[in-house]
Amino acid sequence: MKIWVSFILVCCFIIVSGCSNQNIVPKEEASNVVDTYGITKFNVTIDTREEKGALQASFTEKKERSEAEYTNKKEDVALHGKKALEKIMEAFEKMNPDPEAEETELIKSAAEAFGFKEYQMIKLEVTFKGFDSKEIMFSK
Incomplete structure (x- = not known):
């Protein structure tokens, strides 16, 4: 019985550890975002008339661990880590x-860069290196 409990605990630990690391971005690529765009933190959520949370994208650069996540319900896309950061950087280039x-x-x-010319609400939080964080919410 103790062996089964130990086995289950180890499996749970592996599953939880694996899931929590999916958004991690390699240090070099996170530094590239900061060096190129000056952005250390970015979160955007866009709601359309048809879909709440139609787009959610985030990037956070930290000393110990940087993360990125991208979900676009309109295109049925959910990306994490390096792939999410690539999608976010495409938008930064346009933005x-x-x-x-x-x-x-x-x-x-931001709305245009992520492909949402028509939206109901957009919430944007961005922190540029050396500047205060900006939190903006706009509804139509």
């Missing part, structure tokens, strides 16, 4: 994020 941009310009450029 050309600027820490001194007006909030409305950040919202507009």
